[in-house]
Amino acid sequence: MNSVIHSGTIAAIRKASRFLFTSRKFCDGRIGGGVESDDGIEEPLKITWESSEMDCGFAEEYEESSGGDKFSVRRRFLESDKLNASLVLDTLQQDCPGFNTKSALDELNVKISGLLVREVLVGILRTLSYDNKTRCAKLAHKFFVWCGGQDCFRHTADCYHLLMKIFAECGEYKAMCRLIDEMIKDGYLTTARTFNLLICTCGEAGLAREVVEQFVKSKTFSYRPFKHSYNAILHCLLGVKQYKLIDWVYEQMLEDGFTPDVLTYNIVMFASFRLGKTDKLYRLLDEMVKDGFSPDFYTYNILLHHLATGNKPLAALNLLNHMREVGVEPGVIHFTTLIDGLSRAGKLEASEYFMEEMLKVGCTPDVVCYTVMITGYVSGGELEKAEGMFREMTEKGQLPNVFTYNSMIRGFCMAGKFKEACSLLKEMESRGCNPNLVVYSTLVNNLRNAGKLLEAHEVVKDMVEKGHYVHLISRLKKYRRS
Template sequence: MIRGARAPPLRVARLFLPSRRLCGVDSRTGVEVPGTGQQDDGRILEREGEASLDPATVTPEVLLRMPPPPPLPGQPESGDYDAENLSSGSGSRRRPREELRLTDRILKVLLQDGPGFSARKALDEMNLKVTNELVRQVMFKFVVSVDSVNRERYPRLAYKFFVWAGQQERYRHNTSMYNLVMKVFAECGEVKAMWRLLEEMTEIGLPVSARTFHILICTCGQAGLRRRLVERFMKSSSFNYRPFRSSFNAILHTLLTIKQYSLIEWVHQKMVTEGHTPDVLTYNVVMRAKYLLGKLDQFHRLLDEMGKNGLTPDLHTYNLLLHVLGKGDKPLAALNLLNYMSDVGCVPSVLHFTNLIDGLSRAGNLEACRYFFDEMVKKGCEPDAVCYTVMITGYVAAAEFEEAQKLFDDMLVRGKLPNVYTYNSMIRGLCIVGEFDKAYSMLKDMDLHGCTPNFSVYSTLVCRLRNAGKDSEANHVIKYMTKKGQYLHLLSRFGGYRRC
């Protein structure tokens, strides 16, 4: 049992040491890879083979308490953000069939544009009522339909519809609509056209959002171009994103989401040089970047500087510190920090315990993982599916599958629905102990419980079966995947497999 003791605030973070790395499974491919350790430059690499939780895999919004973007002036409460979210699986509300049919009709009209047919005239004759939602749906169709054949034509057609829509009565494009067209251009590699849209937005006085910046910087392949883009946005008077203290924080947030950690350092330095005062959000982002770059001394200096500037750590600062302490195998220091958090009224949540447990499991200290898991339950903090998954993954990685199975059973008894990562860990564990039939059965059970397997689940099972010399069984898994019509575009990753 770990005995608790009070420690000075924040200073406990200095107690951690670099931890050894474990083997794991790539959360994207399911292929096992060895631990990576450190590069010669001391930069800590993120493991390719980890399906568990980490500040690198927890979304910045969760880790750093970044609020969702509010609507721009003239937008309904959820319109702006939803309009720019072009992920078909993002939980968007279902559209009426009539609206979907209308979108298809518009796209068919646009695709006929050419000599002898005027798409503009045909659109006029449709007597459409142009709304933000209609423009969003049409642009979404373009984005998801881009391929090597139409990538040269689609930007022109999308922009033609965009211009036509902007000329209709009682409708004007806002920042969100410009961002949508930029997204189409980005998918088609039309970088110059994106910059022209940015110039147009500036000329007509539309505010430039963090989403605009995000789309642009994701298309900048060269470091020098990224830096010039960042400089432009820092100097722009129209770049003002309301959830953040300043434009600098909006830039830092975006750079964090695309893992541009070195550029985060540069922006932070420019921010300080120009006399802008960092807030807690700024420190959270920059400290996370320093940690992921392996610059631990600078990480601690920022932590000290934060306290000297009179800034109080928030829940997400503590969340990052707990993971650092866990990964450094410092359970006593972590316990001190948890006690301190409770003393100052910052009650640890399941997310804090989960990140701590994840760090400890990566350090190989499963005894401490179990202790903090039990302590969390004792304190009335109910573990969720993610927390169970972290524990299960740790036991599987340590080849203690019986303990993993007990946690999985307990999870079901408590009414916690396993997610795709939970199943992936359990299937991997069953394969490790040679229970391939049960692993295949669990794959089928996923659908019965409303959990669609991702490609990592299939890949884990196929790779394990092949490594065990069970090529026939591996092909059965691939056939099961193709029969369900899933991930057909990734079949080439299963080398040697031929479809009948």
């Protein structure tokens, strides 16, 4: 164990109880871009090992190219597909007993394309509500089957995933499983996105274990960055916080004769921390070293955050020094981890110390680091310091993102400075940073709690007029449409 970290540091780490991995990927406007913690502060740090395969927001696939005639032609195709999608959606809405939907769609004489299918399915997804779940699932499936029966068109994996997303939102678990079988029969490999959609939905229904068992036995589950399916499954389970299942899959992996690698150990150690299994954590750490693996960038990050949340700044400093000794130079991510953990523990002075230390060793704070400091100051009631840090980051060329703005808006609201909070909302929009639902909720709820109902209504009205998260307005607490 001495080859990992100093014995004194190990003893300190054992007393801690929490940690997390950090990432540089921020909200980009897609569904699920923000996470709100229990105390209402939007979490600026995300689980690492991210991949586009894990994203269920279905990022726009059809970006317009620039330049000349190609742009004009492509734009005409895009506009045509969107117009046809509107016609298809209008026709689907007429579906009722006695109405021949298939014939009506045939009469539209529209050319089927991947973009058209995507536009229609996304349109159905946006109109989905608690009252029309069954109907939306039925219409989406009818349209999907109709498209699949057209000549010269074959559904893409993204088409399947979008329909799965609709089934997931509608709670159609059996339909999702049938669709996966159909997808496999159609020659597509089930990927991390497939798994993620299914496990997110079935996990809520208490069926996660059964789903995982199917994927463990599946020969078609593939996810290229990983050398075998077990790591892919572990990675997916980490993203949806199924920590108990991570434990089970790891045991199955060992029984099947697969050897863990550094990624495996890091994921299982993460789960052990979350489950409070500290003994298993250190057993895994020992096994990792005995198997010939040295702690990597992320392993040290786990330990650093653990020390920080356990209020062990001196032990954290020793670990940073040890990292340098073994050739792992601490980076912005490690200092950010420490700053975040210490600020959450209410140790703002220690956070400031490590901010200064990172500058001394030549690490330039990025938007994540600044946001963590700002969030810490806001939580600690230090609004003036938060404002100062906000100004500093912009002066040094670090553009605030949606998490930064949410923390500042929350800080102004806590201080009763609602005029400044509303101005900051306009500022972020003028800078091209689109507010997410958490930002709107923060401002609207604080205005309402302060009795400023008219101002709260104006924010929601502005949100509706700009078309921001209109389909999610019902999630705004205490909001009632006038």
